[in-house]
Amino acid sequence: MASNTSDVFLYNPTTGESKRIPDVPEYLRSSSSVTWSWFSYGFGFDPLTNDYKVVKFNVDNDNYVYSLKKDSWRRICNIPCRRVYSRTSVELNGAIHWISLISGGESPKVVTAFDLNTEKLRHMPLPDLTEECDHIYGGYTVGTVKGRLCVVSWCFEMHDVIWVMNEYGVGSSWSKIRIGVSYCQVMIPLCSTRNDEEVFLLINKDLVLYYFERNTWRSVKIRGVESGKLQHANTYVESLISPNSYGLQR
Numbered sequence: 001m002a003s004n005t006s007d008v009f010l011y012n013p014t015t016g017e018s019k020r021i022p023d024v025p026e027y028l029r030s031s032s033s034v035t036w037s038w039f040s041y042g043f044g045f046d047p048l049t050n051d052y053k054v055v056k057f058n059v060d061n062d063n064y065v066y067s068l069k070k071d072s073w074r075r076i077c078n079i080p081c082r083r084v085y086s087r088t089s090v091e092l093n094g095a096i097h098w099i100s101l102i103s104g105g106e107s108p109k110v111v112t113a114f115d116l117n118t119e120k121l122r123h124m125p126l127p128d129l130t131e132e133c134d135h136i137y138g139g140y141t142v143g144t145v146k147g148r149l150c151v152v153s154w155c156f157e158m159h160d161v162i163w164v165m166n167e168y169g170v171g172s173s174w175s176k177i178r179i180g181v182s183y184c185q186v187m188i189p190l191c192s193t194r195n196d197e198e199v200f201l202l203i204n205k206d207l208v209l210y211y212f213e214r215n216t217w218r219s220v221k222i223r224g225v226e227s228g229k230l231q232h233a234n235t236y237v238e239s240l241i242s243p244n245s246y247g248l249q250r
Helices: 031-035
Strands: 009-011 018-020 039-046 051-058 063-067 072-076 081-084 090-092 095-102 109-115 121-125 139-145 148-154 159-165 174-183 187-192 198-203 206-211 216-220
Touching: 039 090, 039 095, 051 095, 090 139, 095 139, 139 187, 148 187, 174 198, 174 206, 174 216
Parallel strands: none
Antiparallel strands: 009 018, 039 051, 051 063, 063 072, 081 095, 090 095, 095 109, 109 121, 139 148, 148 159, 159 174, 187 198, 198 206, 206 216
């Protein structure tokens, strides 16, 4: 999430190259654009079109998708989300996932999935998080565990549960995993190891490696980052593709 004065860059950590994403052109913006104060971005790769895409969600249903291959923005209409609820997003099964607020309904908070190929949005129900905590202050984050979509809730009380969607897209398949490390405020599952026996977790600005079978964990230090100073982390697939010449490589 960023203010409307922020620049956005695509960055390849392998090559060190970056590309500034152009602003949404004036002719695409609606009249409500002048009232924007906060918005959220998502990023992912569409293997069917071999294209990298950036999605920009704003208040008042002003939403846009940027194609790196075409180096242009397109407006997305008819997405029934009042706002993106969480700052975190995760790409899985060819879609970018957030926690969102929708208009109406008994459960206004849902998992939203933006399909990078069809550029359509679908909603998936959250698990019954009140079973774990009914604290009115707090939020939710999405992540992946063992290649599956997961959700965690946070507030200023201690938690030790990760909710995992065992069958993608099926709301009744949510189940909870109780882990041997407690957290408050923010915990984000980042990725599992190749054998799915461990998972990297970002817990309260520190990186942790959790071992499922042994129910133990250890802190992971990152060179140049002080303990308790890690604001955000994500995973990426190494590539030699240049973000500045990608559209010319077709």
